[in-house]
Structure formats: structure tokens, C-alpha cells
Amino acid sequence: MSWHETACDESTADQELRMELKDLLGLDPKMPVRAKAQLSPEVLDLAEELRREATRRQHASVVKTRRVWPMLLAAGLPVALALGGLGTWGTIQKRKADALAAAVQQKEMEVQRLAKASEDAAAQVKATQNELVLARSSPKGAQKARELVLPMQPSVSRTPLDTQTVSNPSR
Amino acid sequence: MQAPDTTTTTPFGDVADFHQAFADLYPRLVAYARRYGATYPEDIAQEAFVILMQREEPVDHPAAFLYGTVRTLSLTERRPMKNQNLSLEVVMEPGRAPEAEDLLLSREIRERMRTLSPTFREALWLFVVEGLSIREIGEILEIPEATVKTRIHRAKAQLRDQLNTSGGAHVMA
Numbered sequence: 001m002s003w004h005e006t007a008c009d010e011s012t013a014d015q016e017l018r019m020e021l022k023d024l025l026g027l028d029p030k031m032p033v034r035a036k037a038q039l040s041p042e043v044l045d046l047a048e049e050l051r052r053e054a055t056r057r058q059h060a061s062v063v064k065t066r067r068v069w070p071m072l073l074a075a076g077l078p079v080a081l082a083l084g085g086l087g088t089w090g091t092i093q094k095r096k097a098d099a100l101a102a103a104v105q106q107k108e109m110e111v112q113r114l115a116k117a118s119e120d121a122a123a124q125v126k127a128t129q130n131e132l133v134l135a136r137s138s139p140k141g142a143q144k145a146r147e148l149v150l151p152m153q154p155s156v157s158r159t160p161l162d163t164q165t166v167s168n169p170s171r
Numbered sequence: 172m173q174a175p176d177t178t179t180t181t182p183f184g185d186v187a188d189f190h191q192a193f194a195d196l197y198p199r200l201v202a203y204a205r206r207y208g209a210t211y212p213e214d215i216a217q218e219a220f221v222i223l224m225q226r227e228e229p230v231d232h233p234a235a236f237l238y239g240t241v242r243t244l245s246l247t248e249r250r251p252m253k254n255q256n257l258s259l260e261v262v263m264e265p266g267r268a269p270e271a272e273d274l275l276l277s278r279e280i281r282e283r284m285r286t287l288s289p290t291f292r293e294a295l296w297l298f299v300v301e302g303l304s305i306r307e308i309g310e311i312l313e314i315p316e317a318t319v320k321t322r323i324h325r326a327k328a329q330l331r332d333q334l335n336t337s338g339g340a341h342v343m344a
Contacts, residue, residue: 010304021299024330037194047193054224
């Protein structure tokens with residue numbers, strides 16, 4: 001469809017409105033607005049020149065686009081490699097850090113266990129010391145403390161086999 | 172000059188259609204750019220044609236696209252002069268760019284157009300003088316079709332008021 005025929009798309013109301021406005025403005029309503037102009041050689045030359053310029057720009061745009069992609073790839077490859085290397089290094093570092101964190105945690109648990117055992121031992125020592133202090137503070141206990149107490153089996157002390165009881169004449 | 176390739180398709184149809192459309196639209200687009208106060212209206216009109224032709228996506232209304240591109244380029248050209256907010260209505264001061272209107276309208280009609288509210292003048296111009304459809308004007312001005320219609324109807328009302336105050340006399344051009 002030629003551009004002259006655009007008015008065919010218009011509704012009758014719009015066409016009538018245009019006629020009315022033309023009348024109000026004092027224009028001839030019958031006068032076609034889009035009259036065909038004469039095609040002079042100068043106009044044809046200019047039209048062709050512009051058409052060639054448009055085609056040239058289209059080609060230039062396509063060529064530019066084609067050139068841009070390899071350049072972008074070439075520029076992006078080192079960046080991608082660097083990012084990949086950095087990512088790998090980062091992953092390795094993360095694994096190392098995780099392993100170290102686990103070892104540290106295990107050691108902390110060991111230290112805590114040892115600390116608890118040490119506390120228990122210290123408490124036991126302190127309790128024993130307290131008992132000793134109490135025993136020393138009482139006189140009976142103090143005397144008892146100076147004697148050597150040997151634990152004996154009751155059976156051994158009650159049934160001497162190789163001894164004989166004698167009386168002491170000096171007493 | 173090289174022989175034109177007649178098999179090529181253009182936004183206007185074949186090459187012959189393009190030549191005819193160019194011959195019809197080019198002077199109008201130059202005048203339209205001049206109305207916006209463009210310093211180089213011919214360059215702007217030619218650039219609009221090149222932009223249209225180099226587009227890969229098809230354009231529904233090539234004429235509207237050209238007018239819209241000329242409008243944008245004209246306003247952009249004025250931007251360094253800090254006048255980017257100027258619209259057609261502001262630029263169309265008496266004596267500013269009279270040659271553009273002289274090509275199409277008589278003095279009396281120009282005077283009538285000038286008395287209209289600047290907001291409605293452009294829509295009226297594109298609708299009546301340039302012969303563009305409501306949809307095309309909407310595309311050019313980047314406003315809804317309903318707004319275009321409203322502007323045109325208000326312009327009509329203003330024209331009617333004008334005629335009533337001047338005794339209803341108007342001369343057919």
C-alpha cells in the first residue's frame with residue numbers, strides 16, 4: 001500500500017472532521033492533501049543517494065557487529081581465565097580453611113576435656129588436703145597421725161601360729 | 172549515477188514507490204523541520220529518510236515515522252542552544268519561519284492558525300494540512316489517539332469561536 005492510501009484506513013468520521021476543519025480554515029475541502037509530486041532527476045538522484053547511504057550503514061552495522069564479537073571474546077577470555085583460576089584457588093583455600101577449622105574445633109574439645117580432668121584432680125587434691133588439715137587439727141588425730149598404721153588381716157592377727165604368750169616378770 | 176535496483180523493497184513498497192514517496196514527502200519534511208526552527212532542515216529530512224531505510228524492523232506508518240524523526244532531530248539540534256523545551260507552537264512565531272507556511276497556506280489561513288492555542292495548532296496542522304491520520308499523529312507526537320482527537324476538536328471549537336466573533340465571514344482559499 002502506498003503511503004498516499006493511508007487515509008483509506010481512516011473512519012468516515014475522521015474524514016468528515018478533516019473536511020469540516022478544511023472548511024473552517026478556508027481550504028478547499030476537495031483539494032487532495034497528499035498530491036503526487038513531480039519526479040525530477042535531482043529528486044531521483046537524491047532519493048537514490050539516500051537509499052545507498054542507508055544500505056551502506058546497514059552493511060557497516062552488520063560488519064561492526066561481526067567484528068565486535070571476536071574482540072569481545074578475545075578481551076573476555078583472559079578475564080574468564082583469571083576468574084576461573086581465582087575460583088579454583090578460592091575453592092582450595094576454602095577446603096583448607098574448613099579442615100583447619102575442624103582441627104581447631106577438635107583441639108578445643110580436647111583442651112576442654114583436659115581442663116575438666118585437671119579441675120577434677122585439683123578438687124580431689126583439695127578435698128584430701130582438707131581432710132588432712134582436719135585430722136591434724138584434732139589431738140587424737142594428731143597422735144594417730146604420728147603412729148604408723150599398718151593394715152592387717154583379721155585372721156592373721158587373731159590366730160598366731162608360731163608365737164607364744166609369756167608373762168613379763170618385771171611388770 | 173548507478174542504475175537503481177528495482178527489485179529491492181523499501182518501507183514504501185518497491186523502489187518506484189519509494190521515489191514517489193520521497194518526492195512527495197521530502198519538501199513537506201523540510202518545511203516541518205524548518206517550522207521547528209532547525210538550522211539545517213534539509214539535512215534533517217534526509218537523515219530521517221536514511222534512518223527509516225536502514226531500519227530492519229518494518230514500520231507500520233512510514234510517513235508518521237518520518238515526521239516523528241524529523242521532529243525529534245529538530246528538537247535535538249536545538250538542544251545545545253538550551254531550547255529543547257521549545258515546541259512547534261513556540262517556534263511558529265510570526266516572521267520566524269514564514270517560508271514553510273507560505274508554501275502551503277495563504278496568509279489568511281496562517282493568521283487563523285496563529286490565533287489558535289499553541290497546544291492544538293500542531294495536531295490541527297498535521298491532521299488537516301499534512302493529511303495524516305489520527306493514529307499517525309499520535310505516533311509522531313507520542314501521545315494517545317484520544318488526546319489527538321481532543322486537541323483537534325478543541326482546535327475546531329476555537330476556530331468556530333473565531334468565526335463567530337469575526338461575524339462568520341471567511342474566504343475560501
